[in-house]
Amino acid sequence: MIRLLDFLAAFFGLLLLWPILIIVTIIGLFDSGSPFFVQTRVGKQKKPFKLIKFRTMRKGTASVASHLACNAAITKLGGFLRKTKIDELPQLINVLKGEMSLVGPRPNLFNQEELITERDALGVYNVLPGVTGLAQVQNIDMSTPKLLAQTDKKMIDNMTLSCYFQYILMTATGSGSGDAVKPNK
Template sequence: MIRIIDFLISIVGLLLLSPLIAIVTLLGFFDTGSPIFVQKRMGRDKVPFNLIKFRTMSVDTKSVASHLANNKSITKLGYFLRKTKIDELLQLINVVKGDMSLVGPRPNLYNQQELINERDKLGVYNVLPGVTGLAQVQNIDMSTPRLLAKVDKQMIESFTISSYFKYILMTATGSGSGDAVKK
């Protein structure tokens, strides 16, 4: 049932937000010359998929977790996109494709070994990764792997249809500050 809801919300979201997506894409061309960012991430059962986002950092930034990137890499447009979470909109495409759910553990990179180990211990990879979830609305990012894995597991174990909509609503109304970037 969640898959059907994910699909329908994402299709409607992409259609309704298509003017905004077009504007951000155009602005992104002026900002970095390459407005779309695609990065290999770990999905359910650690199967790789290509996560799609709006680019928020300069093109030459190393492909590392946000908390390991330098804030000098974030562009002016990128700062706005992160603050408003607009940079995440293109992940609706990942949800439509079935790579992600709207709600679930944030997908990590393959070089985040400590997080991978912690999530493996707790069975976090048994579910689809999500655009948002409990950790995101509580401002817990990938810089605290053990805590993140624990909160992901807590979300999975207590997951209900009402918590699904609660996390989406909390994210849409501004809960969570987005990915941390080192100063």
């Protein structure tokens, strides 16, 4: 049921939002020269997949978790895209392809070994990673691996259709910052 909802939401989301995707792509060409950011992330069963986002940081920025990134690396357009969460829209392609769900644990990098260990111990990798989820709307980021893994597990164990829509609505209306770059870096 969730996979069908994911597919339909991603399909119609891309269909309806294509003008925004085109505009951001064009502006992104002028902002950074490369509007898309593709990065290998840990997927279901710890299989790698290529996460697609709009680029929000300068090219050449170190490939680290957002909480470890330098705030100065965020471009002018990138700041706006992160604040409005528009940078996440290309992930609808990942959802359409079945690599992600709209709701699930945020996919981490393979170099986040402590988080991988914590999530693996709790079976978090048995589900598709998501664009948003409980940790995102509660402002829990990857800087606290144990808490994040526990929150992911809680979300997985208590997932209902109501929660699914609640997390999407909360994210769309601006709740939570999830893996935001920390200020003063």
